[in-house]
Amino acid sequence: xxxxxxxxxxxxxxxxxxxxxxxxxxxxxxxxxxxxxxxxxxxxxxxxxxxxxxxxxxxxxxxxxxxxxxxxxxxxxxxxxxxxxxxxxxxxxxxxxxxxxxxxxxxxxxxxxxxxxxxxxxxxxxxxxxxxxxxxxxxxxxx
Amino acid sequence: xxxxxxxxxxxxxxxxxxxxxxxxxxxxxxxxxxxxxxxxxxxxxxxxxxxxxxxxxxxxxxxxxxxxxxxxxxxxxxxxxxxxxxxxxxxxxxxxxxxxxxxxxxxxxxxxxxxxxxxxxxxxxxxxxxxxxxxxxxxxxxx
DNA sequence: ACAATAAAAGACAAATTTATCTTCTATTGG
DNA sequence: CCAATAGAAGATAAATTTGTCTTTTATTGT
Numbered sequence: 001x002x003x004x005x006x007x008x009x010x011x012x013x014x015x016x017x018x019x020x021x022x023x024x025x026x027x028x029x030x031x032x033x034x035x036x037x038x039x040x041x042x043x044x045x046x047x048x049x050x051x052x053x054x055x056x057x058x059x060x061x062x063x064x065x066x067x068x069x070x071x072x073x074x075x076x077x078x079x080x081x082x083x084x085x086x087x088x089x090x091x092x093x094x095x096x097x098x099x100x101x102x103x104x105x106x107x108x109x110x111x112x113x114x115x116x117x118x119x120x121x122x123x124x125x126x127x128x129x130x131x132x133x134x135x136x137x138x139x140x141x142x143x
Numbered sequence: 144x145x146x147x148x149x150x151x152x153x154x155x156x157x158x159x160x161x162x163x164x165x166x167x168x169x170x171x172x173x174x175x176x177x178x179x180x181x182x183x184x185x186x187x188x189x190x191x192x193x194x195x196x197x198x199x200x201x202x203x204x205x206x207x208x209x210x211x212x213x214x215x216x217x218x219x220x221x222x223x224x225x226x227x228x229x230x231x232x233x234x235x236x237x238x239x240x241x242x243x244x245x246x247x248x249x250x251x252x253x254x255x256x257x258x259x260x261x262x263x264x265x266x267x268x269x270x271x272x273x274x275x276x277x278x279x280x281x282x283x284x285x286x
Numbered sequence: 287a288c289a290a291t292a293a294a295a296g297a298c299a300a301a302t303t304t305a306t307c308t309t310c311t312a313t314t315g316g
Numbered sequence: 317c318c319a320a321t322a323g324a325a326g327a328t329a330a331a332t333t334t335g336t337c338t339t340t341t342a343t344t345g346t
Contacts, residue, residue: 058313106157
């Protein structure tokens with residue numbers, strides 16, 4: 001469904017949201033350990049999300065990653081869009097570029113329903129929700 | 144959603160179903176041209192599906208690929224299962240191996256609905272349906 | 287039996303994704 | 317201002333997926 005990179009991205013951001021609900025920052029090593037991912041790999045991913053304004057980062061001592069008020073309004077769809085592009089939102093299930101409403105592949109309408117369900121889910125899940133969850137179930141972000 | 148290999152597989156089998164609805168056989172070159180895929184690549188995919196009994200093949204002159212009565216009862220789910228495994232049917236959307244009903248990831252229940260919709264679609268689409276379609280819209284299997 | 291045909295199989299190569307390692311830059315506290 | 321800290325960035329490498337090429341095997345019609 002998502003690339004591995006995107007899976008790490010979502011897990012990482014959820015972890016950050018949960019761990020920095022009080023406005024504090026969290027270091028990359030802690031994130032990597034928290035979601036059981038390669039440190040430098042998740043670092044690059046978070047840098048990308050930071051550049052795009054989906055999350056915030058701060059260099060130097062006491063630095064780390066966190067979410068500001070604006071970021072908490074972002075959705076999972078924003079993350080997926082930055083990392084995997086819009087393939088999952090608009091792409092044909094059979095990988096056909098020319099597939100469209102007017103020239104549909106044999107499964108176009110069926111796939112459309114599923115794509116729409118995925119889009120709706122991702123667009124309606126805001127990052128702030130994860131900060132607000134009382135029971136974080138952190139262990140379940142590890143593989 | 145699917146690997147490229149799996150996309151080719153589905154497109155290839157639909158094409159074969161449409162082209163051999165009369166019980167005839169179709170050569171690998173024609174299939175490759177028909178779905179705009181690398182010849183040897185789709186060949187390997189169809190060989191695998193043939194070994195697993197999802198489609199039939201015949202060597203030698205007048206040989207080629209086709210579907211028998213039994214194969215027409217197979218579903219898209221069977222193809223996906225052979226090529227991509229059961230990840231799409233049962234896997235966690237965030238790639239977590241330990242994610243389950245009792246230890247769910249933060250998106251488990253939401254992803255479950257989507258997985259179920261995909262499963263239902265794939266399991267309910269039988270290969271025979273494509274043989275029976277009057278208007279084949281063959282061009283829409285090409286990229 | 288023989289030559290032609292077409293799928294099967296195996297080796298190899300390119301491309302993409304995933305992961306690692308090293309160096310650079312910004313920030314903080316003393 | 318300096319040393320320590322921590323993210324940013326770039327280069328490199330491993331693994332996986334995708335694609336290509338060559339040889340083998342089975343089948344057919346003559």
